[in-house]
Amino acid sequence: GENVEQHPSTLSVQEGDSAVIKCTYSDSASNYFPWYKQELGKRPQLIIDIRSNVGEKKDQRIAVTLNKTAKHFSLHITETQPEDSAVYFCAAIISGGGADGLTFGKGTHLIIQP
Amino acid sequence: GAGVSQSPSNKVTEKGKDVELRCDPISGHTALYWYRQRLGQGLEFLIYFQGNSAPDKSGLPSDRFSAERTGESVSTLTIQRTQQEDSAVYLCASSLMGPTSGLLYEQYFGPGTRLTVT
Numbered sequence: 039g040e041n042v043e044q045h046p047s048t049l050s051v052q053e054g055d056s057a058v059i060k061c062t063y064s065d066s067a068s069n070y071f072p073w074y075k076q077e078l079g080k081r082p083q084l085i086i087d088i089r090s091n092v093g094e095k096k097d098q099r100i101a102v103t104l105n106k107t108a109k110h111f112s113l114h115i116t117e118t119q120p121e122d123s124a125v126y127f128c129a130a131i132i133s134g135g136g137a138d139g140l141t142f143g144k145g146t147h148l149i150i151q152p
Numbered sequence: 153g154a155g156v157s158q159s160p161s162n163k164v165t166e167k168g169k170d171v172e173l174r175c176d177p178i179s180g181h182t183a184l185y186w187y188r189q190r191l192g193q194g195l196e197f198l199i200y201f202q203g204n205s206a207p208d209k210s211g212l213p214s215d216r217f218s219a220e221r222t223g224e225s226v227s228t229l230t231i232q233r234t235q236q237e238d239s240a241v242y243l244c245a246s247s248l249m250g251p252t253s254g255l256l257y258e259q260y261f262g263p264g265t266r267l268t269v270t
Contacts, residue, residue: 044194069256070256072258072259074261080263081243081261081262081263081264082195082243082261083261084258084259084260087258089256127194127195129195131256132251133253133254133255134251134252134253134254138197138200138208138211139185139187139197139198139199139200139211139251139259140185140187140195140197140259141197142187142194142195142196142197143194144193144194145193145194
C-alpha cells in the first residue's frame with residue numbers, strides 16, 4: 039500500500055519568514071495530494087491540494103509543488119503569521135484505485151515565533 | 153450548510169466494554185470515511201463507504217472493529233471489548249464522491265470523538 043513520509047516533525051520559524059514542509063510517497067499511481075491544517079483540539083481542514091497533472095499550485099501565501107518523477111511534494115508558506123501555527127499533514131490517494139482513504143504523513147508541528 | 157457531525161464528542165469507557173461512535177455526513181455526500189488519530193500522530197485510515205457498495209474492511213485494526221452505513225446517511229463505528237490501545241480520536245469525513253468513482257473530491261472532516269479506555 040501507499041506510504042507517506044513527512045519532514046520535519048517540528049518546524050520553528052520567525053514571523054514573516056517562509057516555511058517549507060516536505061513529503062514523499064511510495065506509490066507512483068497516487069494522483070491527488072491534499073494538505074490539511076489542524077489546530078489544537080480541532081478538526082483537520084484542507085488548505086490546498088494538487089493533482090498529478092500539474093507541478094505547482096498557489097493560493098495567496100500558500101503554494102504546493104509536486105515532482106512526480108521523484109515522488110516528492112512540498113508545502114510552502116510565505117510571510118508566516120502567528121495564526122499559521124498548527125500541525126500540518128500531507129496526504130496522498132489514488133483516485134480510481136481501490137477502496138482506500140487518504141494516506142497521511144505523521145504531521146509537522148509549525149511554530150511561528152513572534 | 154451543516155458540516156460533518158459526530159457523537160459523542162467524548163467517551164470514557166472501561167476496558168472490555170463495547171462502544172458505538174456515530175457520524176452524520178454532509179447531506180448529498182456519497183462517500184464516508186473513518187480515520188483514527190492517536191495522540192500526536194497522523195491520521196490512520198480505517199474504512200471507506202461509497203454509496204451502497206460493500207466496504208473494504210481490510211483497513212480495520214482488528215475484528216473487534218466494525219462499521220455500518222445506512223444508505224448514504226449515518227454511519228456507526230463499533231468497537232467491541234475495548235482495549236487501552238483503542239484510545240484515540242476517531243474522525244469521520246465525507247466527500248461528494250470517493251476514490252472508486254475515479255473522481256477527486258475534498259474530504260470534509262467532523263470534529264471527532266475522543267475515546268478514552270481506562
